[in-house]
Amino acid sequence: MPGPTADLFADDALxxxxxxxxxxxESYVLRGFALPWIDRMLPxxxxxxxQSPFRQMVTPGGFTMSAALSSCxxxxxxxxxxxxxxxxxxxxxxxxxxxxxxxLRRLAILAAADAGFIDFEPxxxxxxxxxxxxxxxxxxxxxxxxxSAPVVxxxxxxxxxxxxxxxxxxxxxxxxxxxxxxxxxxGGVDRLRFHGVLPIQAGQHPIxxxxxxNLTFRTAG
Ligand SMILES: O=C(O)CCC(=O)C(=O)O
Numbered sequence: 637m638p639g640p641t642a643d644l645f646a647d648d649a650l651x652x653x654x655x656x657x658x659x660x661x662e663s664y665v666l667r668g669f670a671l672p673w674i675d676r677m678l679p680x681x682x683x684x685x686x687q688s689p690f691r692q693m694v695t696p697g698g699f700t701m702s703a704a705l706s707s708c709x710x711x712x713x714x715x716x717x718x719x720x721x722x723x724x725x726x727x728x729x730x731x732x733x734x735x736x737x738x739x740l741r742r743l744a745i746l747a748a749a750d751a752g753f754i755d756f757e758p759x760x761x762x763x764x765x766x767x768x769x770x771x772x773x774x775x776x777x778x779x780x781x782x783x784s785a786p787v788v789x790x791x792x793x794x795x796x797x798x799x800x801x802x803x804x805x806x807x808x809x810x811x812x813x814x815x816x817x818x819x820x821x822x823g824g825v826d827r828l829r830f831h832g833v834l835p836i837q838a839g840q841h842p843i844x845x846x847x848x849x850n851l852t853f854r855t856a857g
Contacts, residue, residue: 656750659800659812662786662824664751670790671817673743674843680737681763681849684708687734688726690765696720702770703833703850709736711760711856713779720779722760722856736761743819744788744853751821753786758853766796766848768838774801774809774830777854785855786823792816792851793844794836801830816841 657665670677690704693715707713711722712733726733741758748756760780764772777787791814798820801809809830814820822829836848 657812659810659820660822660826660829662752663800663822663826663829664820665812665814666747666750666819666821667815668817669747669750669819670743670792673739674792674817676739677737677743678843680739681851684734684737684763687731688712688729690763691728701772703764703766703772704770705765706763707761708734708740708763709758709760713760713762713856722779740851740853743790744851747788747790747819747821748786748823748853751786751823753821753823756785756788756853757855758785758788760854760856762852762854764850764852766794766833766836766850768794768836768846771835772833774799774805774832776828776830777852778828780854780856782855783827786821786827788853789820790851790853791818791820792849793841794839794846794848796836796848796850797834799830799832799834801832803829805830816844 654667659665685706688706690706692700693705694700695715696719714723714727744758745756796814798812798814799809800812801807840846
C-alpha cells in the first residue's frame with residue numbers, strides 16, 4: 637500500500653494534470669494557467685459582482701438557466717423572453733456593466749497567446765456561477781459579431797466536466813475534466829464547436845467554497 641506521501645502526489649496528479657492539452661485542432665486546455673493570478677483576480681471579481689450581482693436568467697424558450705450570470709466589460713451577454721444578445725448595460729440596473737478589471741483582461745490575453753491566438757482583444761467577460769447540480773447545456777457561442785477571435789474560459793472552484801463537441805449538436809462530445817485555475821481556449825476552425833458543462837457535483841473548494849465560477853472572455857462587438 638503506498639505511504640501518505642505517495643497518496644498526496646496521486647491526489648495532486650488526479651486533480652491537476654500539468655501542462656497544455658490539445659482538445660481540438662485549435663483548442664487547448666492550459667492546466668493551472670490562472671493559478672498565479674488568483675490572488676489578484678478574486679478581489680477584482682468581488683468588486684465586479686458587488687456592482688452587477690449574479691442573477692438567474694431566462695431563455696427565450698422560458699427556461700430559467702441553472703447557472704447564475706453576470707458580466708463585465710464593454711458588453712455583457714444577456715437572455716430573456718425576447719432573445720439572446722450582448723448589451724452595453726446591465727438590464728437590472730440600466731447602468732453600464734462594470735469595466736473589465738486589468739488583471740482579468742491580461743490573463744485572458746496571455747492565455748489566448750499561449751494557445752496561438754495573438755492580438756486577442758476581449759470586450760466581454762461572461763461570469764457563470766454553478767452551484768452543485770447546475771449545468772450548461774450544449775450550445776455554440778454565436779452572439780458575437782465576428783468569430784475570428786477565440787473564446788477564453790477560466791475555471792475557478794469546484795471541478796467540472798466540460799463537454800467539447802463538434803459542429804453539430806449530435807456530434808458526441810469529448811469529456812474534459814476542468815479544475816480550479818485551468819483555462820480552456822478554443823478558436824479558429826473550432827470557434828463554433830458545441831460545448832457545455834455536466835451538472836456540478838457537490839463539494840467544498842478550499843478557496844471558492846461550494847461553487848464553481850467560470851469566466852468566458854470573448855470579442856463580441
Ligand atoms: O462553464 C464553462 O466551463 C463553460 C461556459 C460556457 O459554455 C459559456 O459561457 O458559453
